[in-house]
Amino acid sequence: MAKTMTSAAPGKLERHGLTDEQLRAIFRNMLMQRQLDNRGFQLNRQGKIPFALGSEGHEAIQAGAAMAFDRGKDVLAPYYRDLGLALGIGFTPLEVMLSLFARAADHNGGRQFPNHYSSRRIGMMSFSSILAAQIPHAVGAAYAIKYRKEAGRAVLVTFGEGTTSEGEWHESLNFAAVHALPIVFLCENNQWAISTPVDKQMGQPEVWKRGAGYGMPAERFDGFDPLATYDVVRRAMERARSCGGPTLVEGMCYRFLSHSTDDDDRTYRTKEEVDRNRQHDPVPRFERVLVENAIMTAADVDSMKKDVLRETNAATDEAEALPYAPPSELYTNVYEGAYEPWQ
Numbered sequence: 001m002a003k004t005m006t007s008a009a010p011g012k013l014e015r016h017g018l019t020d021e022q023l024r025a026i027f028r029n030m031l032m033q034r035q036l037d038n039r040g041f042q043l044n045r046q047g048k049i050p051f052a053l054g055s056e057g058h059e060a061i062q063a064g065a066a067m068a069f070d071r072g073k074d075v076l077a078p079y080y081r082d083l084g085l086a087l088g089i090g091f092t093p094l095e096v097m098l099s100l101f102a103r104a105a106d107h108n109g110g111r112q113f114p115n116h117y118s119s120r121r122i123g124m125m126s127f128s129s130i131l132a133a134q135i136p137h138a139v140g141a142a143y144a145i146k147y148r149k150e151a152g153r154a155v156l157v158t159f160g161e162g163t164t165s166e167g168e169w170h171e172s173l174n175f176a177a178v179h180a181l182p183i184v185f186l187c188e189n190n191q192w193a194i195s196t197p198v199d200k201q202m203g204q205p206e207v208w209k210r211g212a213g214y215g216m217p218a219e220r221f222d223g224f225d226p227l228a229t230y231d232v233v234r235r236a237m238e239r240a241r242s243c244g245g246p247t248l249v250e251g252m253c254y255r256f257l258s259h260s261t262d263d264d265d266r267t268y269r270t271k272e273e274v275d276r277n278r279q280h281d282p283v284p285r286f287e288r289v290l291v292e293n294a295i296m297t298a299a300d301v302d303s304m305k306k307d308v309l310r311e312t313n314a315a316t317d318e319a320e321a322l323p324y325a326p327p328s329e330l331y332t333n334v335y336e337g338a339y340e341p342w343q
């Protein structure tokens with residue numbers, strides 16, 4: 001498969017079969033991602049939550065990839081920056097807030113790291129903080145799908161480019177290729193791994209090129225363009241679902257915020273570099289595409305933004321008002337039975 005960089009210059013609409021409604025859903029996801037991201041950082045600075053991660057700059061790649069996911073059939077093995085993928089396959093803003101506030105009603109009972117969701121309901125495995133830990137799990141799920149002959153299902157696994165230096169990444173790609181598993185490896189290349197830039201991470205800076213070494217098709221695309229992302233991920237998922245084997249795809253994007261609320265990116269990269277990349281911000285860029293192609297009017301965009309803010313505020317207030325898990329449940333699902341470590 002050839003390397004492709006699909007252009008999404010404002011004014012040009014390559015819709016890849018998506019309806020107007022689906023295009024608007026992608027845009028709403030991108031707006032919601034950004035709103036929730038900013039809310040997480042605000043809540044952290046207000047001292048209300050201990051930690052938040054930003055996916056700013058990943059909106060297009062995640063909203064586009066989520067549109068290629070078949071809900072109820074496919075399995076998502078995400079990484080910690082995948083807010084938009086989670087939202088795009090059916091996770092709700094309230095569920096996001098329950099995780100950030102670590103409330104008892106959270107799927108993990110408020111015990112996971114904030115921003116680390118999971119949901120059996122929508123086929124989403126638990127987010128991992130351990131780089132690449134999700135990748136052998138995803139390959140295992142793909143192996144199970146093949147073993148049970150469940151054609152029509154596939155696994156989508158995601159990771160940053162820094163994670164491709166981990167041993168599990170290489171072992172997983174090799175195993176998936178040998179067994180022709182139904183899986184898509186999606187690299188969200190935001191060009192930084194906390195403070196490590198790509199040129200200090202790898203000798204071959206184009207992750208997709210490693211696909212050839214494992215004997216699987218690979219493709220690189222413009223990850224600031226949700227429709228180019230959709231096109232590439234959809235083709236790869238269809239290939240996986242129809243027993244065609246694994247694919248490695250790499251979306252080029254940029255991390256606009258610090259790695260998390262725990263670091264300050266001004267200590268390792270210049271403001272000029274961030275500003276330069278901001279000029280290609282995928283959110284206003286896709287807004288222009290939709291307005292110029294009469295998919296939405298400026299008034300529609302304005303009303304959608306207000307609606308997203310309203311929903312974010314309501315989810316924030318609702319989650320904040322809910323209780324933490326009671327101390328008596330500290331060891332629930334940690335130790336079997338009534339055992340308590342101090343006994």
Ligand SMILES: Cc1ncc(C[n+]2csc(CCOP(=O)(O)OP(=O)(O)O)c2C)c(N)n1
Pocket residue numbers: 081129130131159160161162163164190192193194255259
């Ligand atoms: C096994 C392991 N090693 C190191 C870390 C610390 N760590 C957390 S995030 C990160 C950078 C990962 O970068 P990348 O995979 O490019 O994803 P990004 O955060 O840029 O989206 C590192 C080194 C970790 N969590 N797990």
